[in-house]
Amino acid sequence: MKIIIVGQGKVGRSIAIALAKEKHDIIVVEQNAKVLSKMRDTLDVMTLLGNGTSADTLIEAGVESADLCIAVTSSDEANLLCCLIAKKLGATNTIARVRNPQYAKDLYLYRNELGLSMHINPELEAAREISKILRFPSAIHMESFCAGKVDIVEGKVEERSPLVGCALKDLRKRFRSNILVCAVDRNGEVAIPAGDFVLQANDRIHIIGKLADVEHFIENVGTLPRPVQKVMIVGGGKISYYLGMDLSKTRMQVKIIEMNEERCKELALALPKVMVLEGDGTDSDILDEEGFKEMDAFVALTGIDEENIILALNALQANVKKVITKVNHIRENSTLYTLGIDTYISPKDVTANKIVSYVRAMQNSFGSNVEAMSKIVSGKVEALEFVVKRNMPFINIPLMHLKFKNNLLIGCIVRNGEIIYPKGNDVILTDDHIIVVTTQEGLQDVTDIFAK
Amino acid sequence: MSRNQILKVLSSVLMVTTITLIFPLVVGLLYAEKEAKVFLAIIVSLMIISYIFSLFKDTDAKHSTKSGFLVVGLSWLLITIIGALPFYFSGAIPNFFDCIFESASGFTTTGASILNEIDSLPKSILFWRAETHFIGGLGILVFMVALIPLADQRNIYMLKAEMPGPSVGKLKPKLRDNMKISVITYVVLSITMLICLLCCRLSLFDAITTTMATAGTGGFMIYNESVAYYHSVGVDVVCTIFMILFGVNFNFYFFLYLKQWKQIISEEVRWYFVVIFGAIALIIWNSWHMFNGFWDALHHVSFTVASTISTTGFVITNYELWPAFSRNIILLLMFCGACGGSTGGGIKVSRLILMFKQMTRDISRMLNPRSVHVVTMDGKAVEEDVTRDVYSFMMVYVVLLVVGTLLVSLDGTTFETSLTAVITCINNVGPGFGMVGPICNFSGFSNFAKMVLSLIMLLGRLEIFPMLLLFSPALYKFGK
Numbered sequence: 001m002k003i004i005i006v007g008q009g010k011v012g013r014s015i016a017i018a019l020a021k022e023k024h025d026i027i028v029v030e031q032n033a034k035v036l037s038k039m040r041d042t043l044d045v046m047t048l049l050g051n052g053t054s055a056d057t058l059i060e061a062g063v064e065s066a067d068l069c070i071a072v073t074s075s076d077e078a079n080l081l082c083c084l085i086a087k088k089l090g091a092t093n094t095i096a097r098v099r100n101p102q103y104a105k106d107l108y109l110y111r112n113e114l115g116l117s118m119h120i121n122p123e124l125e126a127a128r129e130i131s132k133i134l135r136f137p138s139a140i141h142m143e144s145f146c147a148g149k150v151d152i153v154e155g156k157v158e159e160r161s162p163l164v165g166c167a168l169k170d171l172r173k174r175f176r177s178n179i180l181v182c183a184v185d186r187n188g189e190v191a192i193p194a195g196d197f198v199l200q201a202n203d204r205i206h207i208i209g210k211l212a213d214v215e216h217f218i219e220n221v222g223t224l225p226r227p228v229q230k231v232m233i234v235g236g237g238k239i240s241y242y243l244g245m246d247l248s249k250t251r252m253q254v255k256i257i258e259m260n261e262e263r264c265k266e267l268a269l270a271l272p273k274v275m276v277l278e279g280d281g282t283d284s285d286i287l288d289e290e291g292f293k294e295m296d297a298f299v300a301l302t303g304i305d306e307e308n309i310i311l312a313l314n315a316l317q318a319n320v321k322k323v324i325t326k327v328n329h330i331r332e333n334s335t336l337y338t339l340g341i342d343t344y345i346s347p348k349d350v351t352a353n354k355i356v357s358y359v360r361a362m363q364n365s366f367g368s369n370v371e372a373m374s375k376i377v378s379g380k381v382e383a384l385e386f387v388v389k390r391n392m393p394f395i396n397i398p399l400m401h402l403k404f405k406n407n408l409l410i411g412c413i414v415r416n417g418e419i420i421y422p423k424g425n426d427v428i429l430t431d432d433h434i435i436v437v438t439t440q441e442g443l444q445d446v447t448d449i450f451a452k
Numbered sequence: 453m454s455r456n457q458i459l460k461v462l463s464s465v466l467m468v469t470t471i472t473l474i475f476p477l478v479v480g481l482l483y484a485e486k487e488a489k490v491f492l493a494i495i496v497s498l499m500i501i502s503y504i505f506s507l508f509k510d511t512d513a514k515h516s517t518k519s520g521f522l523v524v525g526l527s528w529l530l531i532t533i534i535g536a537l538p539f540y541f542s543g544a545i546p547n548f549f550d551c552i553f554e555s556a557s558g559f560t561t562t563g564a565s566i567l568n569e570i571d572s573l574p575k576s577i578l579f580w581r582a583e584t585h586f587i588g589g590l591g592i593l594v595f596m597v598a599l600i601p602l603a604d605q606r607n608i609y610m611l612k613a614e615m616p617g618p619s620v621g622k623l624k625p626k627l628r629d630n631m632k633i634s635v636i637t638y639v640v641l642s643i644t645m646l647i648c649l650l651c652c653r654l655s656l657f658d659a660i661t662t663t664m665a666t667a668g669t670g671g672f673m674i675y676n677e678s679v680a681y682y683h684s685v686g687v688d689v690v691c692t693i694f695m696i697l698f699g700v701n702f703n704f705y706f707f708l709y710l711k712q713w714k715q716i717i718s719e720e721v722r723w724y725f726v727v728i729f730g731a732i733a734l735i736i737w738n739s740w741h742m743f744n745g746f747w748d749a750l751h752h753v754s755f756t757v758a759s760t761i762s763t764t765g766f767v768i769t770n771y772e773l774w775p776a777f778s779r780n781i782i783l784l785l786m787f788c789g790a791c792g793g794s795t796g797g798g799i800k801v802s803r804l805i806l807m808f809k810q811m812t813r814d815i816s817r818m819l820n821p822r823s824v825h826v827v828t829m830d831g832k833a834v835e836e837d838v839t840r841d842v843y844s845f846m847m848v849y850v851v852l853l854v855v856g857t858l859l860v861s862l863d864g865t866t867f868e869t870s871l872t873a874v875i876t877c878i879n880n881v882g883p884g885f886g887m888v889g890p891i892c893n894f895s896g897f898s899n900f901a902k903m904v905l906s907l908i909m910l911l912g913r914l915e916i917f918p919m920l921l922l923f924s925p926a927l928y929k930f931g932k
Contacts, residue, residue, distance in 0.1 A: 002625070023626075024625075025625035026625050033833075037837070040622075044626055044627045045625055049832070049833075
């Protein structure tokens with residue numbers, strides 16, 4: 001597909017990297033020549049120097065034949081304008097980054113009247129991700145498939161957990177639960193495990209199943225912490241605002257610490273249920289005073305990565321159960337894991353993932369049939385949802401007779417809303433949704449999962 | 453950068469080059485020459501070697517700028533050596549240094565030869581000489597990227613080093629598609645030329661070898677007298693036109709195909725034609741008395757100008773007999789060279805334009821220190837980095853000329869001979885002046901001078917830096 005990306009900030013770059021990997025024809029438009037020359041040297045994309053909100057530049061980028069135009073400059077207005085022009089000039093689909101919550105309310109207008117296909121708000125996405133984690137604290141990370149019927153939940157095997165030394169094929173019997181471990185990250189090495197794989201302490205496992213089943217399993221294993229009731233958030237930026245909004249709907253008690261007085265007032269006005277505190281969140285006296293140690297969860301959302309990491313380390317030291325860190329600049333990085341910071345959120349990666357899955361879904365309408373895609377295990381593993389269409393050659397053949405690609409596993413089959421954890425004699429039927437977990441990148445079609 | 457990865461690319465280069473050796477093998481078989489056996493033996497043994505190389509495990513390491521340069525430099529050294537093998541083992545050229553020179557001259561599309569007797573060589577060897585031009589014109593890695601999908605998409609570094617011109621622009625988002633466009637343009641132009649030559653009643657073998665030599669802007673012919681052998685105005689005209697066409701930036705043809713008339717006549721192409729017509733007019737005016745009338749003058753002068761500016765090096769007339777002014781213009785054309793993004797050599801028209809613009813800017817800055825000028829090309833601002841690269845290129849270029857001339861003059865040749873030999877080699881033209889003039893060749897040099905000149909040809913073809921960096925200790929110091 002031909003994709004134009006306007007604006008090459010953090011998010012733009014992440015998107016370009018992710019989409020270039022998927023072998024799309026990418027044209028990036030940016031006003032800063034230095035940024036462009038770096039792009040040109042490191043990625044197989046075409047670069048164009050110019051203002052993405054001017055029709056001339058977009059025409060030069062070939063917008064009339066573009067399948068998608070993504071506007072991710074720093075300005076909401078420019079993004080909307082760019083998408084508007086691109087649509088008028090003939091781009092099939094447009095995506096704009098819109099951060100300002102005030103515009104977000106008017107987006108239904110843009111969608112219908114201006115033909116905007118999708119808008120994305122990195123801060124909102126990040127806040128949603130954090131809120132999901134807080135509601136389900138035993139997970140490090142989770143992803144939903146099949147309209148929420150199936151989830152992939154990432155968890156860590158604790159030192160004293162009964163899981164240590166347990167082979168995967170015995171899990172279901174031993175803990176009487178219906179789940180499947182679909183990927184294991186052991187010190188940065190990722191495995192798509194077979195039945196005889198034996199778990200060790202500190203493995204990060206990815207469990208696929210119905211959320212209730214997964215909860216049941218974790219309960220049986222006996223490492224479920226009590227639900228989060230008290231949350232402390234340091235930093236009162238946009239993510240904090242969205243997160244506060246989201247958490248206000250739950251029974252959690254939320255404290256936000258923010259330095260800027262004006263911002264505190266804004267937040268207090270917008271979030272009546274949240275306790276907003278004015279003060280320096282990096283000051284340990286203030287943290288102690290506000291009951292830092294009694295918190296169930298701690299979220300570091302300041303604008304500086306280093307500060308967030310130090311704050312998270314402090315919280316871990318104080319034995320806070322769930323610590324979430326926001327990082328902006330640091331790329332996928334195992335150093336954070338070794339420090340114990342296993343839950344971190346990077347808004348740009350969350351955004352890039354969303355856009356990549358949108359692009360895949362778009363491709364779906366012209367031939368490929370990936371319904372949804374998520375990257376798990378720090379982007380090293382892909383979980384893909386396929387719909388099986390009629391007349392596929394593998395239909396009704398027991399799985400044990402099919403030859404799959406290496407490092408690939410069918411996580412589950414969803415048939416008429418029922419979840420099947422596949423065994424050797426199960427079969428795939430027409431209209432089944434199957435979820436495939438693999439380290440192979442760029443699968444486009446359900447037939448791609450078989451070895452050639 | 454990992455050693456295995458470099459070996460992997462080199463093994464692909466070896467493989468592709470070996471495959472190209474099949475064509476002279478076929479020619480040898482068709483003419484029932486004993487050299488066919490030599491080609492067969494070389495192909496089989498190289499295949500085995502490249503298979504062994506390909507067994508190395510590929511690693512995940514990515515190509516960096518450094519490994520890109522290294523791979524290009526090493527690839528060209530490798531193909532030069534492979535190219536020399538048929539000459540040596542067939543006994544066509546007994547001295548191995550001569551073989552290397554001939555091969556380097558072929559792949560770099562210089563067309564300078566050490567052979568005194570070309571007519572008597574076997575057809576398969578003549579075919580191989582011409583084919584080296586065809587491969588070298590576009591560059592071995594361009595062919596490779598267009599033909600074989602490489603695992604790593606970050607090959608831009610390698611191609612940057614191989615593609616001539618100050619900067620590599622993209623016409624399509626994907627590198628591979630760009631390379632395909634280049635290869636298709638190249639092949640279509642070549643086939644057109646082949647048909648034109650066949651219409652001029654050349655035999656198929658002659659037409660193919662002449663086409664390949666012109667396409668790469670090389671200059672190897674299969675007769676001692678070069679193109680003059682045919683005594684055919686038709687052949688001369690076809691060669692003149694296609695030499696000029698192969699020297700045009702290939703983007704020109706892409707825009708022509710897309711019918712984007714606005715973008716076609718870029719500043720570079722415009723100046724390229726201005727220089728050509730200007731040079732023809734000046735030479736005709738200056739050496740009018742040498743020719744019988746206007747058409748004779750136009751015929752000889754335009755051929756020689758086209759042959760020189762496109763850095764082909766075909767000869768139909770001995771330009772050394774022309775007056776000094778005309779000869780100097782020819783010498784200047786050697787420096788000028790063709791457009792960037794073509795198969796021609798030399799400094800490149802676009803570089804000269806940029807340098808000239810930068811120079812006028814700097815001069816006007818001295819007069820008005822506060823004035824701000826931006827160097828533009830085709831109405832777009834040129835990044836400072838590019839103009840700086842042009843300056844450093846020119847600097848190193850001059851240093852190489854000086855050092856090269858000094859080393860070659862150890863042979864005791866005249867100043868004119870040693871200087872123009874280096875000039876003609878670094879610009880990939882072919883003939884120079886004096887002992888290396890249009891009716892002479894390079895056989896008179898010592899082995900040492902031949903090696904120096906071979907290296908200079910490679911430096912010139914790869915626009916100096918990829919080759920020069922092979923000799924830089926910093927390349928080997930970190931991150932082996």
